[in-house]
Amino acid sequence: MSATDLTIKPTSEALLKTSGNAGVRPPRNYAQFIRWMLLFGGGILMVMPIVYMLSTSFKFPFEVYNLKLIPEEPTLENYQLVLEDGRFFNWFTNSLVIAVLTTVSNVFFDSMVGYALCKFKFPGRYIVFIAILSTLMIPTEMLVIPWYLMSTKLGWLDTYWGIMFPGMMTAFGVFLMKQFFETVPDDFLEAARIDGLNEFQIWWTVAMPLVKPALAALAIFVFLGNWTAFIWPLIVTNSQELYTLPVGLTTFSVEQQVEWELIMTGAALSTLPTLVVFLIFQRFIIRGVVMAGLKG
């Protein structure tokens, strides 16, 4: 199924209903109203934790105990305090650089492998595909210890590379891209071949632009995964300068103990970037997640 038909709602259902039993219309609208109210109320409940987090980040300590959503004396003091600390900028940059680099690497290499497995005929193709796919069964947690030993030996502890290397390619991405390259007609590639492009150029200039929606979906998934990644960055980093945002937030919150307004400010600072991006590209992101979820 394609995700593009998400917004199309067949009207036949409504037509049938109104013409078939027109007399029941008002109660049905009443029921519809209740359904809408319940759904909307549930939706509001879903975002309440985030709303409370934001609201408290603008409160003075004495107001934290107040359940009111709008602070009586809104303040930016918490943000000042947290940002003056300076570490948050550091952690933010680390997370951003790491998430961006991993995303670029995944988009490049996963689609390269997906393309090779889909469009080239070579002996062992099936074995390579199964081998890559089998890594999906192995949980990260099983590899954490060997990765740690590897990093100790090679001096990768406490470096960006150390944080990034396990996620530079994912079998999920390979599988997703392979699925999408199946939809690219071989005739296109053949035409480019006759025009004298080499295989690398064909992949990059002909095939890649045709699977842009899939690349975007993969990018969203990988970015979000790395932005919120916790256990591996926690293990591989020792010095605070190299912490990612989630690891930094844990450290920061443990230090603050009962200063909940400061903890909420820190949480808000690490949540806001993805939240803002989501609000801007909402439809696009939801479509991407559906696409990645269904094909992957």
Next chain:
Amino acid sequence: MTLYKNLTISQKQIVWAWCFLAVPAVFYVTIRFYPTANAILVSFQDWNLLGTRTWTGIDNYVKLFNDPVFWKVFKNTFLYLIIGTPVSLIIAFIVAYQIDKVRFMHGTIRALYFIPFMTSAVAMAWVWRWFYQPVPVGVFNNFLATLAIPQIEFLNSTTNALPSILAPAIWAGLGFQIIIFMAGLRSIPQTYYEAARIDGVSPMATLWEITLPLLKPTIVFLVVFSSIGFLRIFDQVFNMTTNNPGGPLNSTKPLVLMIYDTAFNGFDMGYAAAQTVVLFLVLLVVSLLQLRILRDR
């Protein structure tokens, strides 16, 4: 270059295929396959990171199966799975089924349910931890106090702590499950519903006889996907119990936290590796069982 030109088309394909696969092949061998083998190898050894690696056979596994903490942890891990998966999937299905019927502000409502999925588990663990605090700090207990309902000990009680930690995990995952369910619902051809309506089939029967059976691929995917997530729960537990990870009295400790503790606080690498192998087997068996059971029906 002339050598390349003399190759046949299919030979050129082989050359190109391996050009494309060269770097990824190195990656998969060194960062995926070798570490997997190494984890299994270390699980049969005794090693505290500094000393020498000594071969101990299945000692680590014997120790693990005789460790009461492991059985406690094993039970907790399955509790996360057994409560988390059905609860989250049932809520997600009901919400998706209803949103599908709503047209007014459809996009906004969908977005409200999806937003928690975009947050980081660590940040939200702290928000929920604050919610769970006793009066006068915690939101939940404050709310209960205004209704004159007795206080609930959330994170300090051995019985309530596990569901309390599970709640934000379920909450954050709902958005993903809902939009996947909605996509699944949309893929069911409307003609089935029209036929059912003409035949006078009740809405409940339509749900059981048409919607759910046709939604099976979506359900199978979500069951397996979210089960793996709940079996690997870590971020929420670690952050909501930082003063006593996995506490109180190990009542919330999942297998991944035990692995983390053994490896990076106790530096007992062999023992921790044995635990990771058990985790791998648990994930494998659970996924295969679910696929088996759900596919057959």
